[in-house]
Amino acid sequence: MRGLRFKINEIQEDFVQNYSGKDNVNYGCSMRGAWRALQCMKNDVAIVIHGPKGCNNEFKLDYEDTIAKTYCTEMTENDVITGGLGKLEKLIFDLDKRPDISLIVILTTCTSELIGEDIDTLLQNLKNKTTKKCFVLHTSGISGMVQSDGHNMVISNLIKKYTSKNNEKIKNSINYIGYSWPFDHRAGRDMHELNRILDELGIKLNGVYTSNLGFSEIKEASRASLNVVRCPGSAYGTINFMKENFNIPYLKLPIPVGLKNTTDFFSKLIDYFGLGNEKKQILRSYEEFVCQKLSLYKEILKSKKACVAVGANRTLYLVEALLELELEVKVISFYRIHETIGDSVVKIAGKTFENLERLRQRYNLDCEVLVYSDSKQFYDSIKKNAVDIVFDVHTNRKMIHNMGIAFSESMDVEQPYHFYYGFLSLAETLTKELNQPFYKKYKEFCR
Amino acid sequence: MIKDLEFGCENADSAVSYCYFFGAYCALYGIKDNIIVLHTPSGCQRRILYLWSMHDNSNEFKATLSTNLIDKDVIFGTEVKLKRMLEDTLRRYKGNLVSIITSCAPEIVGID
Secondary structure: OOEEEEEHHHOOOOOOOOOOOOOEEEEEOOHHHHHHHHHEEEOEEEEEHHEEEEEEHHOOOOOOEEEEEEEEEEOOOOHHHOOOOHHHHHHHHHHHOOOOOOOOEEEHHHHHHOOOOOHHHHHHHHHHOOOEEEEEEOOOOOOOOOHHHHHHHHHHHHHHOOOOOOOOOOEEEEEEEOOOOOOOOHHHHHHHHHHHHHHHOHHHHEEEEOOOHHHHHOOOHHHEOOOOOOOHHHHHHHHHHHHOHHHHHHHHEOOOOHEEEEEEHHHHHHHOOOHHHHHHHHHHHHHHHHHHHHHHHHHOOOEEEEEEOOHHHHHHEEEEEEEEHOOOOEEEEOOOOOEEEEOEEEEEHHHHHHHHHHHHHOOOEEEEEOOOOOHHHHHHHHHOOOEEEEEEEHHHHHHHHHOOOEEOOOOOOOOOOOHHHHHHHHHHHHHHHHHHHHHHHHHHOOO | HHHOOOOOHHHHOOOOOOOHHHHHHHHHHHHOOOOEEEEHHHHHHHHHHHHHHHOOOOOOOOOEEEEEOOHHHHHHHOOHHHHHHHHHHHHHHOOOOOEEEHHHHHHOOOOO
C-alpha cells in the first residue's frame, strides 16, 4: 500500500519575502484581509479605502443595510501629485454627519503609502472638529502580503483602542476570535448554531471577532472568561494582549468541521469550564442524529475521490471530515506552507504534516501532497488521480468545472459547514455537486 | 452641473469599479499562447484572479504570474525581480508571447 507522496517545489528559507515565479500562490494583501474583517461588522462602522478605485473592487457580501459599508477616495494621478488628503478629509466630514455611523476606519493602500500620506496627523488635527471615533490602519499590499495580517490588525486595534478594562467577567463565557462572516449570510449561519449549542451547554457567546460586531460590543470584549482561537494568524495579536491586560486566557481548539472535530471542540470547552459529563450527553445526541441522516449521503459519496486545496491550518480538519463521509482523499495541495506572522516568516504547516502522517495511519490515507505547486502541476495531478470533486479557492472554480469535475469552495463558502448541522449541509452540498451532469456537457459545449 | 458630480460619500458606497489593470488583463487573456506576468504586489494578483474567475469561460489553462512586490523592492528597485521572473517564466512555461502588466505601485516608483 502506498502512503503520502510529497512533491515539494523549491522551498527557500526566504520564500515568502522573495517569492516570484509561481502562478498558484494567492497571498492577497493585508488591505483585503482588513476590509473583509471590517465588512462583517454592523452597519454603525464605515470603512474608508484611501486609494485608487481599483482597490475597491471586491465583491460585497450583501446589499442589505445590515453590515459595514465601504467608501473609497478613488485617488487619481492628480492626487498622487498634489496629495489626496483633501478628499479623505471631505469624506470623513461627510461620514461624520451621518447619525447611523459610530466608527470610521481608514485603510491605506500601496498608492497612499508610497506617496507618504500623513493620515495620522490629519486625524490628530480633525480630532476636535469631528464627533465620530476614527482611526487608520496601514494596510498597503507591499508591506503586508498576507490577508490574515489584515484580520489581525483590525481585531487587535479595535480591542486595544476601545475595549474597557474594568468590565466584570461573565462566568463561563467565550470570545470566538478569527471568524469573519455576517451571521445571516452564507457560511456565517454557522454562528447561529454555535450560539445555540453553547447555550444548551451553559456557555455564553460574548462575541465573535469580527462577525456581527457593533461598536458597543467591542467595549464588552473583556467580559469573556476565555478566548477561543478560530484562526491563529488572525488572532495572535489579540489573544496575547487580552491575556496580559484583561487576564483572559486563550484556548486553541480544533476547527469544528466533521463529527469528531466538532465533538472535540465542545468537549474541550466542557472540560475547561468543568461542566460535567451530563453536558457531553447533549453532544452524543447530536452525533446520533447526524449519523442517521448522513447514511443517505454516504451511499452517494462513498469512494468518490476528492482533492483538498485549502490553507494549512484547515487542511487536516477538512480531510478528516471528508474521510468521515467515506470519500477518498487523493490529492492535498498546499499553496503555501510559510506565512508572515508579525515581522517573521513562520512555517505554518510543520504540525500539519505530522498530523497528516497520523491520519494516514488511522485511515490508510493514500494521496499525493503538492506543496508550492504551479497551476499546471495541480491540474495534472487532479487528472492523473481521476479526482471527482475539488475543494479549492473560488478563483479555480471555472477551470475545475471546465475539466468536468465537481467543485466546492474552501474559502468563500456558500453554505454552513461547521458544527453538526453544518456537516450535514456540507454532505448535502457535495452530493448535489457530484450529481450534476452539467459539468461534462458544459465541457463538451466549450470545445 | 459638473459640480453636482463632484466626489462625495453619497455615491462612493455603491461603487465597485475596475481600473485599467483589469481591462488590460481581460484583453490579454484572450490571446492564445500568451503568458501574463503581473508586475504588482501580491494583492493585485489575488484580486484580478478573483474577479476574472467570475468572467472566465475558457477551458484552456493560462498562466498568470506575479512578481509579488514588497517594500524592499520598492526601495531597491523592482527590475531585478522582474528579470528573474521573466527568465524563470520562459524556462517553465511554453508560449509565444509574454505580456507584462504593471499596477500603481511600480508606476509610482517609476520602473523603466
